[in-house]
Amino acid sequence: MAQLPPGVRFIVLFTSDQWCRAFIFVLTFLLYASFHLSRKPISIVKGELHKHCALPNEVELSSYKEYAIPIQPAKKFSNESQCGWEPFDKNNYKQLLGALDYSFLCAYAVGMYLSGIIGERLPIRYYLTAGMLASGLFTAMFGLGYFCNMHNLWFYMIAQIANGLVQTTGWPSVVTCIGNWFGKGRRGLIMGIWNSHTSVGNILGSLIAGYWVSTCWGLSFVVPGVIIACLGTVCFLFLVEHPKDLSCTCKPSSDPAMQCLLPDRENCTVPLNHNFAVTGEGGTRMSAVSFIGALRIPGVIEFSLCLLFAKLVSYTFLFWLPLYITNVEHLDAKRAGDLSTLFDVGGIFGGILAGMISDRLEKRASTCGMMLLLAAPALYMFSAISKMGLEATIVMLLISGALVNGPYALITTAVSADLGTHKSLKGNARALSTVTAIIDGTGSVGAALGPLLAGLISPSGWNNVFYMLMVADAFALLFLLRLIRKELQCKMDQTLFKEH
Numbered sequence: 292m293a294q295l296p297p298g299v300r301f302i303v304l305f306t307s308d309q310w311c312r313a314f315i316f317v318l319t320f321l322l323y324a325s326f327h328l329s330r331k332p333i334s335i336v337k338g339e340l341h342k343h344c345a346l347p348n349e350v351e352l353s354s355y356k357e358y359a360i361p362i363q364p365a366k367k368f369s370n371e372s373q374c375g376w377e378p379f380d381k382n383n384y385k386q387l388l389g390a391l392d393y394s395f396l397c398a399y400a401v402g403m404y405l406s407g408i409i410g411e412r413l414p415i416r417y418y419l420t421a422g423m424l425a426s427g428l429f430t431a432m433f434g435l436g437y438f439c440n441m442h443n444l445w446f447y448m449i450a451q452i453a454n455g456l457v458q459t460t461g462w463p464s465v466v467t468c469i470g471n472w473f474g475k476g477r478r479g480l481i482m483g484i485w486n487s488h489t490s491v492g493n494i495l496g497s498l499i500a501g502y503w504v505s506t507c508w509g510l511s512f513v514v515p516g517v518i519i520a521c522l523g524t525v526c527f528l529f530l531v532e533h534p535k536d537l538s539c540t541c542k543p544s545s546d547p548a549m550q551c552l553l554p555d556r557e558n559c560t561v562p563l564n565h566n567f568a569v570t571g572e573g574g575t576r577m578s579a580v581s582f583i584g585a586l587r588i589p590g591v592i593e594f595s596l597c598l599l600f601a602k603l604v605s606y607t608f609l610f611w612l613p614l615y616i617t618n619v620e621h622l623d624a625k626r627a628g629d630l631s632t633l634f635d636v637g638g639i640f641g642g643i644l645a646g647m648i649s650d651r652l653e654k655r656a657s658t659c660g661m662m663l664l665l666a667a668p669a670l671y672m673f674s675a676i677s678k679m680g681l682e683a684t685i686v687m688l689l690i691s692g693a694l695v696n697g698p699y700a701l702i703t704t705a706v707s708a709d710l711g712t713h714k715s716l717k718g719n720a721r722a723l724s725t726v727t728a729i730i731d732g733t734g735s736v737g738a739a740l741g742p743l744l745a746g747l748i749s750p751s752g753w754n755n756v757f758y759m760l761m762v763a764d765a766f767a768l769l770f771l772l773r774l775i776r777k778e779l780q781c782k783m784d785q786t787l788f789k790e791h
Contacts (some may be wrong), residue, residue, distance in 0.1 A: 295477035315472050315531060319465045320485055322419070322526055324492035325519040326461045327498050329430040331496025332511040333391060334610050335628040338617060339508045341375040341384040341675025377442040387444060389746045392610050394448045396739035398455030400421045403735050406459035407728020408582060415464045420527040422460025427456035427520025430512055462731050463724040470708040471533045482704035483646020489700065490635035493609065501628040514732065558605045588710050593774050594702050595733035597659065600767035601699045603737030607632055610742040615753060619677055620684060632687055637692025642700030644693065655706050656774035659698040663768040666694040667761045703731055
């Protein structure tokens with residue numbers, strides 16, 4: 292008998308159940324990466340919407356205008372001034388550009404609280420598909436303003452508000468789906484790797500937007516819009532919400548996280564301590580948890596408030612880092628956008644590291660607290676060392692990205708999934724979407740406040756912006772102290788129990 296080819300031998304090493312899990316992992320990874328891919332262009336295009344139109348010897352350190360790129364004559368439209376794209380070419384451009392950020396983030400924060408509640412009552416595949424198609428439409432709509440020669444501020448603000456609302460369909464849906472397919476045994480590591488979609492999406496969004504920013508910035512929005520809409524179609528065709536929707540054989544496994552992930556509807560039961568099922572203890576389908584009921588789950592309020600400040604720091608970097616790099620390194624918009632992706636590269640490693648440590652220690656709050664404690668001095672070092680040259684900036688971007696995004700990634704993934712399947716719910720896994728929406732919705736309030744505060748503080752100096760970020764980091768740690776103390780006390784009790 293001929294020996295099987297290496298590729299076939301690799302395929303048969305894994306069961307159909309494992310291949311299904313891998314497929315859902317990759318699919319949800321790509322789906323949510325496209326959400327972040329479509330959010331990133333606005334931070335890259337800001338430097339093109341308002342350009343430096345003064346003489347070379349006129350330096351305004353507190354203004355963005357000195358860092359802009361000369362206008363391409365071939366792409367000049369009517370009503371486009373030498374200072375950028377009307378209406379962002381006026382002296383109040385900071386307020387106008389800030390209004391674009393706030394309109395998106397505030398709509399996202401408000402919509403997120405409703406999204407989880409709605410998402411639990413609708414099929415995830417339909418809900419997520421509709422959100423992705425609508426997001427593609429409104430992302431492309433912003434870019435079409437370039438081709439249609441639109442100079443009305445409200446056109447761009449409406450596009451941002453609408454996009455912020457529909458993008459709230461993404462996070463509760465994908466976290467619920469991935470939580471249904473993967474158990475708690477290695478949830479921190481698995482979701483730490485999976486959550487790198489945030490950074491991957493930011494990196495791809497920066498590169499795509501940067502490619503066209505200086506020549507045809509409308510395509511910086513249209514192309515990401517087309518991408519997320521296409522992936523929305525893929526979602527409709529292939530997403531499986533829960534392993535129970537597939538008829539597979541349930542095989543025992545020594546790893547609790549891998550047991551009964553694909554149960555047969557008649558022959559397999561799912562242990563309640565794994566919380567995969569959407570049925571109650573008696574086998575009947577349970578109703579979705581209420582908003583107040585989700586808030587009563589131990590740890591939801593603390594982690595939500597912690598994420599508010601952690602996301603404040605992360606989104607300040609997301610929206611302001613390219614402009615800060617332009618200020619410090621005197622680079623054009625494209626090169627600053629490319630360099631800012633290193634912060635997201637650091638975030639990938641930070642999310643994976645946080646997941647690994649929390650799995651090993653079995654302490655989510657303590658892991659977040661440790662990284663938040665290290666993040667504050669890292670931010671101070673970044674503000675000081677980044678002015679010493681490009682090499683120092685690269686190193687500090689990687690370190691700061693890891694420490695800032697590590698707790699953010701852990702809370703929005705593994706912690707949300709843990710709390711959404713908490714033992715107090717008695718097997719009602721339908722709370723996962725609502726819990727995820729509450730935690731990320733509260734964090735999104737911080738995401739809206741961060742860029743707003745940075746815009747107000749930056750005229751007084753970038754150092755003051757970093758001081759604000761360090762204070763926010765300290766508050767994030769403060770809200771976790773009770774949970775950290777509880778985890779440490781639990782560990783001490785377990786040690787004493789073993790000794791006796």
